[in-house]
Amino acid sequence: MDYLEVPVLENDVVRLEPLSAAHHDDLVAAVQVDDLWKTWYTTIPAPQQMAAEISTRLERHASGDTVPWAIIDTRTAKAVGMTTYLHLDPANRRLEIGSTWIGKSAHGTPINPAAKLLLLSRAFEDLDCIAVEFRTHWHNRQSRAAIAKLGAKQDGVLRNHMVLENGTVRDTVVFSIIDAEWPTVKCSLTERLAIR
Template structure:
């Protein structure tokens, strides 16, 4: 089974679809809210660059370098972000989950943990990975907290790791989940989503 394949992955909270040009307009609308693409410590495509970014990820996937999905909210069947398998390393049974962004409407909902559960399940159960990595900018505190909340552990910080497009230098924080940790991480995510579902049902609002 190829690490670069992108089957549809779905749950009650999120659907991950192979990234395609058909997602363009939804994704443009998602980044327009609060000018999301202007966030300086992460790379989010601008409305004008969205088409090129979709094509770039699709080309890299065709070359076997990544696996790119659109993140779709099943409540309205609209794409609200992107996520990707990066640094595919089948020989060492490792990969990275990254290049992820979500529009404002999806942030703080069950969409991100549900997507991570699907991606981790595929990595560990279907692909047989022994480790899954996450990387983020030191200044992206929201992302660091979100990764830690998944159950990933911080491996370290790569100081002065990359030069960003705006000329600043990024310190990269590296996290990982090991296959031996996956059963506990899976349980934690499953319970977290169950609690979210109970809260939504109690409030009578749509998921």
């Protein structure tokens, strides 16, 4: 299987489709709700930076670094966020799901867990991964809780891991799901979403 392939992934709740410039206007609208891009402990593109962010993600894909998707709410057919596979490591059958953001209008909905179910299913069932990693800022308590709720276990904290653009230093919390845990995680997510 090709780790760099960007297939359309879909269930009843969400569709992940290859990120493109066509998603620009929807993504700008998504970040404008409550000025999401101003969240200090994460990196979300501002409306005027969205085109550059899309271009950067597509360039990184072309260089073999990431696999970018737009997150589409199937109820509205609008893009509400972005997600990627990062740190692709086919030799060790690992990757990271990250650089994910979802607009505030979709917070608290099934969109994030439904998207993660699709991404995890592809990683474990199609790409034969033995581990999938998630990383987030120590202060991003919402993200940490959401990752744990997926069934991922915390591996540790990388202290003073990154200096952010605003000058703060990020402690990065690392989580993972391993292949032996995937059947239980999948069952839990499927029941949570009532997807058959």
